Amino acid sequence: SARMMDLVERAQGGEAEAFGRLYDQYSDTVYRYIYYRVNSRATAEDLTSETFLRALRRIGTFTWQGRDFGAWLVTIARNLVADHFKSSRFRLEVTTGEMLDANEVERSPEDSVLEHLSNAALLDAVRRLNPQQQECVTLRFLQGLSVAETARVMGKNEGAIKTLQYRAVRTLARLLPDDAR
Template identity: 70%
Template sequence: MEHAQNGDAEAFGALYDRYLDTVFRYVYFRVGNRTLAEDLTQEVFLRALKRIGSLTYQGRDLGAWLVTIARNLVADHFKSGRHRLEVATADVLDTDREERGPEGSPETAVVEKITNTTLLEAVTRLNPEQRECIMLRFLHGFSVAETARAMGKNEGAIKALQYRAVRALARLLPEGFTL
């Protein structure tokens, strides 16, 4: 990391190799479209390339830092209205969601291509914050601290969010559901 800050392109390449999957996956589960996910992932790393100099070293939080960038870009994307068409095609399980903010639920688009659909379906029915918390904590394997950093919250808030999210998920999953 320090190497990357000193302009070592190869070190940045190593970071890329290590975190590409995480960033791509995060974006993909947010936008539900592979090509769009590639576009946004590209922008994430270009931005990271420019900004890495201003990053203070925080150990393994680097994944969280990249996800923060990705998160902002995804939010920009949804604000820009570029996503209308995809959401329209992804609008399957969306009928009775409680909150339908700009961060809607385009994750539903991937549901059908994926096994464990029951679980993922239940996750997509969570409200956006809870959903993001579950995805970061469990799908991406982020720690509470990393999740807090990526979501711009403190750790106590993430623990509360996580608890509520798992509780909500338990209610959403069908009776007798076992994984």
């Protein structure tokens, strides 16, 4: 949109407030993308911060060749997640249970179990997709990217993304138990 183009151009000119607004607009999307991949709140927060730090350092290299700024950020995040899993530090990490934030309310045990079972069945089914289908489903449904944005992030054309998405959804329908559909 014209508003986003203006913010990016102002950020490229060194205006901190413009970059702050871009952060406000896209930080949740980047965090959710990373969190789904790493399944750790602390690591997702660290990698989200690193994504925006790298974006700030390289904002001058961003060009509007039909590419959304959010897709550019997700591409940076995607590379950071890949680097995280390749690092020897990741293999040595021992995770501990996440503590509840002060503003979170604990749900009943029954609700937690039912939600966990539903999420576990869905995540298990997604993990059984091939890697490209997993990436497509993550970008389209968990991150809410459009077909065009997903195509840019994955380096494919829109028709290929539509086909990939269709096949992934059909496969998920077969993999999920009847009560989880």
